[in-house]
Amino acid sequence: MSILELRKLWGNRPLIGAAVGVLIQDETGRVLLQRRGDDGLWGEPGGALEPGEDFLTGARRELLEETGLVCPDLALMPLPNGLQSGPELFHRYPNDHEIYIVGMRAQGTLPASALEHAQPDDSGETLELRWFALDDLPPLSNNANRQSLSVLRARVGQPPLPLLPWPPTPPIGNYLMDLRKLVGARPLFAPGANVLVTDDQNRLLLLRHGGTGKWTVPGGSLEPGESFEDCARRELFEETGLSAGKLEPLEMFCGPEYRFTYLHGDVVDNVSVLYRAQSVTGQLTPQDGEVLGVGWFGMAELPGDDELSGNLIQDNLNVWKGGQGT
Incomplete structure (x- = not known):
């Protein structure tokens, strides 16, 4: 079942969301970010997997939906840096839906000029697309984005981004x-x-x-x-x-x-x-x-x-x- 289908039954309570983040860089090392439609903040393209979908297929789909772009060299980031999970990846959306993001990161490269051909779909998820230098980033949407961009920053000797506070981890249940x-x-x-x-x-x-x-x-x-x-x-x-x-x-x-x-x-x-x-x-x-x-x-x-x-x-x-x- 998709996240949206589960929400109708589960309500706002925290779900574990299998998701993929897509990190695209241009020839100068700038990263492609989208300004999100739900909170107006910035983050990498990406989102929840569809039922039965693998991470690379999900990354290609999300990139196309949210930017209109295709990245020929898109690939999953090697472990352990490619993994996303943990209590710090809690996120509460503006509609009060709560989620713990788990999954993987994908990476690829496109020329800066590719942005001239970007055509996000009409879902409203993407308000704007821009390239950003890793040492000059805009206000970011959640800790998943902060961690992903910190992975890229570490490659060029930049410090990790500070994380937002997160709530206490729920007790182990079933x-x-x-x-x-x-x-x-x-x-x-x-x-x-x-x-x-x-x-x-x-x-x-x-x-x-x-x-x-x-x-x-x-x-x-x-x-x-x-x-x-x-x-x-x-x-x-x-x-x-x-x-x-x-x-x-x-x-x-x-x-x-x-x-x-x-x-x-x-x-x-x-x-x-x-x-x-x-x-x-x-x-x-x-x-x-x-x-x-x-x-x-x-x-x-x-x-x-x-x-x-x-x-x-x-x-x-x-x-x-x-x-x-x-």
């Missing part, structure tokens, strides 16, 4: 379950994180999931205000009793191939960051109910694809297999 009570089985974005854990024999930890009966890696869905990394840490500890001294982000998985239908019919569009756990401590203690069993698997011992919990887990394991020996 965000997706609460949404399900309102929307039924319809597709929902499920931003979250998964974790690769290996032992001293370089065997991979897999869990037999209580909801599917199939093998998966530790992980789960974000709660409002959580960062991807905080989610990874929490889910790892809840499901296994283990803690990671460091979590290295490896890859973001998002797109129609990662839609998953549970046995009871609920559908999710996974938006998942895969982490590699390092300096793991604690005693392996499977979570009652959610974890039916655990196993350590060497490369030649991994379950077959039909024993894994969907395409997301299959591709998580492919990343692990591809990284052996590095």
Whole structure:
């Protein structure tokens, strides 16, 4: 379901919005910003993903809608700088809708002259488009924009932009379950994180999931205000009793191939960051109910694809297999 559809059922309460920001620079390093129709302030083009959409497709669509421009070299920014998440990315719109922005940043280049051909759509989202030097920025709309522009500023040795204050993070609950009570089985974005854990024999930890009966890696869905990394840490500890001294982000998985239908019919569009756990401590203690069993698997011992919990887990394991020996 789209954000607008959810709002009709959820009201103004905070939603987790899977979104993409688009950072376009010209030949002098200036960044393209739009003056927004909702608050009159400035920010990078971008917005919420459509159901089943991947981040790069969403970035191209949002850029076209909000500027009328096409950027041939548009690409997702590498991790970790490409990731957006955390309590500071809370935003309250002028209509009082509240959101925690999570997702990715895309980057590309266009000549300054491209702006002469800009034609935003008629939605009213874009009031004006201009190029700005990174050391001479206009009033910005929210912390997502501040963080994105700070990534660009860091590349040229400029300090980060100060962030606006944000409210206390809500207590951990069961965000997706609460949404399900309102929307039924319809597709929902499920931003979250998964974790690769290996032992001293370089065997991979897999869990037999209580909801599917199939093998998966530790992980789960974000709660409002959580960062991807905080989610990874929490889910790892809840499901296994283990803690990671460091979590290295490896890859973001998002797109129609990662839609998953549970046995009871609920559908999710996974938006998942895969982490590699390092300096793991604690005693392996499977979570009652959610974890039916655990196993350590060497490369030649991994379950077959039909024993894994969907395409997301299959591709998580492919990343692990591809990284052996590095």
